[in-house]
Amino acid sequence: xxxxxxxxxxxxxxxxxxxxxxxxxxxxxxxxxxxxxxxxxxxxxxxxxxxxxxxxxxxxxxxxxxxxxxxxxxxxxxxxxxxxxxxxxxxxxxxxxxxxxxxxxxxxxxxxxxxxxxxxxxxxxxxxxxxxxxxxxxxxxxxxxxxxxxxxxxxxxxxxxxxxxxxxxxxxxxxxxxxxxxxxxxxxxxxxxxxxxxxxxxxxxxxxxxxxxxxxxxxxxxxxxxxxxxxxxxxxxxxxxxxxxxxxxxxxxxxxxxxxxxxxxxxxxxxxxxxxxxxxxxxxxxxxxxxxxxxxxxxxxxxxxxxxxxxxxxxxxxxxxxxxxxxxxxxxxxxxxxxxxxxxxxxxxxxxxxxxxxxxxxxxxxxxxxxxxxxxxxxxxxxxxxxxxxxxxxxxxxxxxxxxxxxxxxxxxxx
Amino acid sequence: xxxxxxxxxxxxxxxxxxxxxxxxxxxxxxxxxxxxxxxxxxxxxxxxxxxxxxxxxxxxxxxxxxxxxxxxxxxxxxxxxxxxxxxxxxxxxxxxxxxxxxxxxxxxxxxxxxxxxxxxxxxxxxxxxxxxxxxxxxxxxxxxxxxxxxxxxxxxxxxxxxxxxxxxxxxxxxxxxxxxxxxxxxxxxxxxxxxxxxxxxxxxxxxxxxxxxxxxxxxxxxxxxxxxxxxxxxxxxxxxxxxxxxxxxxxxxxxxxxxxxxxxxxxxxxxxxxxxxxxxxxxxxxxxxxxxxxxxxxxxxxxxxxxxxxxxxxxxxxxxxxxxxxxxxxxxxxxxxxxxxxxxxxxxxxxxxxxxxxxxxxxxxxxxxxxxxxxxxxxxxxxxxxxxxxxxxxxx
Numbered sequence: 093x094x095x096x097x098x099x100x101x102x103x104x105x106x107x108x109x110x111x112x113x114x115x116x117x118x119x120x121x122x123x124x125x126x127x128x129x130x131x132x133x134x135x136x137x138x139x140x141x142x143x144x145x146x147x148x149x150x151x152x153x154x155x156x157x158x159x160x161x162x163x164x165x166x167x168x169x170x171x172x173x174x175x176x177x178x179x180x181x182x183x184x185x186x187x188x189x190x191x192x193x194x195x196x197x198x199x200x201x202x203x204x205x206x207x208x209x210x211x212x213x214x215x216x217x218x219x220x221x222x223x224x225x226x227x228x229x230x231x232x233x234x235x236x237x238x239x240x241x242x243x244x245x246x247x248x249x250x251x252x253x254x255x256x257x258x259x260x261x262x263x264x265x266x267x268x269x270x271x272x273x274x275x276x277x278x279x280x281x282x283x284x285x286x287x288x289x290x291x292x293x294x295x296x297x298x299x300x301x302x303x304x305x306x307x308x309x310x311x312x313x314x315x316x317x318x319x320x321x322x323x324x325x326x327x328x329x330x331x332x333x334x335x336x337x338x339x340x341x342x343x344x345x346x347x348x349x350x351x352x353x354x355x356x357x358x359x360x361x362x363x364x365x366x367x368x369x370x371x372x373x374x375x376x377x378x379x380x381x382x383x384x385x386x387x388x389x390x391x392x393x394x395x396x397x398x399x400x401x402x403x404x405x406x407x408x409x410x411x412x413x414x415x416x417x418x419x420x421x422x423x424x425x426x427x428x429x430x431x432x433x434x435x436x437x438x439x440x441x442x443x444x445x446x447x448x449x450x451x452x453x454x455x456x457x458x459x460x461x462x463x464x465x466x467x468x469x470x471x472x473x474x475x476x477x478x479x480x481x482x483x484x485x486x487x488x489x490x491x492x493x494x495x496x497x498x499x500x501x502x503x504x505x506x507x
Numbered sequence: 508x509x510x511x512x513x514x515x516x517x518x519x520x521x522x523x524x525x526x527x528x529x530x531x532x533x534x535x536x537x538x539x540x541x542x543x544x545x546x547x548x549x550x551x552x553x554x555x556x557x558x559x560x561x562x563x564x565x566x567x568x569x570x571x572x573x574x575x576x577x578x579x580x581x582x583x584x585x586x587x588x589x590x591x592x593x594x595x596x597x598x599x600x601x602x603x604x605x606x607x608x609x610x611x612x613x614x615x616x617x618x619x620x621x622x623x624x625x626x627x628x629x630x631x632x633x634x635x636x637x638x639x640x641x642x643x644x645x646x647x648x649x650x651x652x653x654x655x656x657x658x659x660x661x662x663x664x665x666x667x668x669x670x671x672x673x674x675x676x677x678x679x680x681x682x683x684x685x686x687x688x689x690x691x692x693x694x695x696x697x698x699x700x701x702x703x704x705x706x707x708x709x710x711x712x713x714x715x716x717x718x719x720x721x722x723x724x725x726x727x728x729x730x731x732x733x734x735x736x737x738x739x740x741x742x743x744x745x746x747x748x749x750x751x752x753x754x755x756x757x758x759x760x761x762x763x764x765x766x767x768x769x770x771x772x773x774x775x776x777x778x779x780x781x782x783x784x785x786x787x788x789x790x791x792x793x794x795x796x797x798x799x800x801x802x803x804x805x806x807x808x809x810x811x812x813x814x815x816x817x818x819x820x821x822x823x824x825x826x827x828x829x830x831x832x833x834x835x836x837x838x839x840x841x842x843x844x845x846x847x848x849x850x851x852x853x854x855x856x857x858x859x860x861x862x863x864x865x866x867x868x869x870x871x872x873x874x875x876x877x878x879x880x881x882x883x884x885x886x887x888x889x890x891x892x893x894x895x896x897x898x899x900x901x902x903x
Contacts, residue, residue, distance in 0.1 A: 098525025110513025310723040410819035
């Protein structure tokens with residue numbers, strides 16, 4: 093394991109994992125000196141019955157200040173302001189956020205306003221504007237993928253002014269993340285596949301990126317092992333509680349890895365595909381991951397090679413000659429995508445041309461690739477990618493990823 | 508990898524490691540709202556110029572830095588009271604501790620006293636009494652220590668305090684601070700890290716996140732021991748050893764103590780051998796004994812100890828033994844590098860054979876997992892005369 097010239101690692105979130113982890117929330121809140129939480133979640137979570145499982149676990153131990161289950165898909169400054177008012181009116185002293193990335197971002201935004209006793213989020217945006225510890229925040233992820241439960245970032249949009257505010261501070265790290273198998277047990281196969289591949293991409297990019305460090309490496313390897321071992325089992329048997337818990341753990345570890353070591357071209361193009369065409373993040377990650385590894389192979393192939401062990405197991409690793417291991421890793425991830433495609437009845441897309449909206453329309457028409465590449469030029473994640481990339485490089489990758497064919501590695505410009 | 512039915516993990520420590528890490532310290536403290544940090548150190552235990560390096564890092568920060576550089580190694584409640592008086596009267600708002608060992612225990616107790624505004628720490632000996640974060644607390648490690656510096660534990664005389672809130676908020680590992688120091692001290696730190704981390708992996712109550720910290724620690728020690736301790740005294744290798752000790756302290760704060768920590772501390776205290784050296788010395792025998800007699804699962808230890816290639820190419824059933832042999836090899840290497848200064852057996856550590864019973868008695872009293880007095884004595888006998896554990900079995 094290399095010793096980086098300089099690195100930082102911080103993951104201050106208390107991780108509480110288990111089949112009955114939710115029952116530990118009251119004690120956790122008490123430890124944090126709180127007893128009246130505002131619960132923030134979205135309709136999907138409450139309609140799936142997950143909210144009730146959480147409130148049942150709290151019943152009799154905690155006074156719930158208010159339940160707000162109307163967080164939109166995209167976090168918005170208006171809802172943040174409204175929820176902050178409710179928090180104050182109901183004399184809440186903590187937040188429990190149940191959901192995915194948007195819910196957590198919203199909760200982080202509300203927590204900034206109520207802790208700083210402020211009315212306008214704008215003054216706290218950017219890095220370093222927040223210094224004081226915020227009020228208690230407990231998060232309950234309902235997908236095993238984003239890793240938002242352990243990240244120090246929140247993105248909140250102001251749709252009226254077409255503004256996107258980004259908040260970066262260690263004080264945004266939640267106090268506790270509750271990983272309970274019941275929260276992901278009913279996640280549909282397509283979502284299970286996409287979110288798990290999102291987590292896998294976090295771990296893979298963390299391990300093969302420029303800002304890798306010993307602790308993020310260790311988290312990434314553990315995450316890859318857990319996801320690779322349990323994903324197809326869970327797809328075949330969605331009620332596999334142990335498998336669900338393992339995936340949730342894998343996603344959190346992957347979150348710890350990437351939030352301390354950054355990501356690269358897979359995320360650059362994934363963000364762009366999301367903003368230009370609305371491709372779900374996890375789906376984009378799954379499709380682009382092999383291409384990112386192919387594109388960077390001449391720079392970081394020796395790191396990619398090591399991923400074969402946690403991905404495919406010791407037998408395959410030992411039997412594969414050293415120089416073939418990076419390609420084997422890429423082939424393995426493509427194989428995972430194919431398997432997920434089959435196990436989800438074709439719902440999991442293997443390439444961009446297979447990505448469709450709910451009503452069956454293609455989300456990525458071929459003529460949109462140029463727009464994705466243009467959007468990618470604006471994305472900061474590329475900074476930590478081992479090889480530089482420009483518009484043409486993005487187009488080359490996108491063309492191949494659209495069609496679902498391997499990258500022609502002879503065409504990669506080696507910088 | 509097994510994910511247990513339930514577990515908790517908490518590590519409030521941020522690690523900044525690498526070139527010019529100290530220069531980041533003022534801005535890190537500034538982000539925590541600190542204006543008047545107090546630096547604690549022991550000038551006699553530090554390399555010349557070490558404290559100067561830190562103070563220079565604050566030169567342009569505008570912060571009013573205090574320095575107490577003669578904290579006695581054997582501190583007690585009176586010393587802490589004096590430190591607290593200085594902290595309060597000079598209106599300090601953070602503690603920076605330089606170097607490992609007892610000084611950091613003093614700093615942890617001091618931080619508890621000034622943050623909770625108490626003089627008596629007795630009520631805090633029960634875990635869970637402390638509920639809130641303390642004032643900012645920074646640790647700047649050197650190549651000496653016990654491996655417990657970043658842990659949740661603090662010792663003062665006969666008192667043991669235990670709380671995650673005692674752990675440092677920030678650890679700054681800077682190459683300039685890990686240079687120098689006696690080889691034996693460095694070796695003790697490395698072996699403490701290895702022993703502590705292996706102890707975490709042995710734990711019956713699996714904690715996957717503690718394991719990730721422990722794996723990284725074991726790998727760093729295994730790969731860098733020779734480079735750090737050998738003639739080259741390579742700075743990067745020493746950075747890796749200090750990193751490993753920091754990670755081990757974080758990992759072991761999340762699982763109950765196992766046999767390596769228990770026996771290492773007891774024997775260390777009884778015979779005034781650094782705990783780390785004692786843990787390292789006992790480690791292979793303990794691993795061996797628990798694998799053979801109690802079916803402990805040590806196969807996975809081979810991965811951080813020997814690397815991907817050897818792990819993958821070793822048959823599953825042979826991995827545990829390979830891992831144990833690897834630890835023996837590290838021990839021998841260290842023995843040769845230090846010209847015999849680091850003992851490999853209790854005999855070489857000058858522990859009289861007749862005292863093994865006393866160690867076993869204390870160990871059983873304090874609770875060593877899964878083994879009773881007789882077994883403990885057998886294990887210690889192996890560690891005394893370096894007889895391999897499995898050999899008995901074959902002979903029997």
